[in-house]
Amino acid sequence: MDRALQQATSSNKLKLIKAECLAFLGRYEEAQNIANDILHIDSLNVDALYVRGMCLYYQDFIEKSYSHLQQVLKLAPDYSKALELYRRVKLLITKKDEGNEAFKNGHLQEAYELYSCALEIDPSNVYTNAKLYFNRATVCSKISKLNQAIEDCTQAIKLDENYIKAYLRRAKW
Incomplete structure (x- = not known):
């Protein structure tokens, strides 16, 4: 992409392809900077909004x-990549919220199942999955599955090595 951009320095299309690739590589800040530069010029550029929404999702x-993807789909209802990600985001929000609600209401087995289901939605979303593993570990500790609680905290730490709450909770058990 860099070679192509050397030849076509003003091509927003190539810049956005590069930004999407950077996002898939986990280089979210670089990808967002490219998308933001384009959005300063064209605030309704659906590709730039999609890239920014994707970066936010993975962070x-x-x-x-969710808001960014809604905006993309209002502007371009047939944008297939945005529609696919939008559905995944919506499902993830739903399962996570349902799990939180079940936990809050003391329905621990249901919360466990909902968090487990949410973990299957997108294995590549490491930061969200780290929190889901942590939430499931909390449920496990309440239903006397301490070994699984420790394993889930360990998984959360593997996904996000800066997740202090997971270290503290694992050390507690």
């Missing part, structure tokens, strides 16, 4: 991502 800003 665990799920609600913001």
Whole structure:
């Protein structure tokens, strides 16, 4: 992409392809910078909005991502990549919220199943999955599955090595 951009320095299409690739590589800040530069010029560029929404999603800003993807789909209802990600985001929000609600209401087995289901939605969303593993570990500790609680905290730490709450909770058990 860099070679192509050397030849076509003003091509927003190539810049956005590069930004999408950077996002898939986990280089979210670089991808967002490219998308933001384009959005400063064209605030309704659906490709740039999609890239920004995708970056937000993978950085665990799920609600913001959802808003960006809604905006993309209002502007371009047939944008297949945005529609696919939008459905995944919506399902993830739903399962996570349902799991939180079940936990809050003391329906621990249901919360466990909902968090487990949410973990299957997108294995590549590491930061959100780290939180889901942590939530499921909390449920496991309440239903006397301490070994699984420790394993889930370990999984959360593998996904996000800076997740202090997971370290603290694992050490507690």
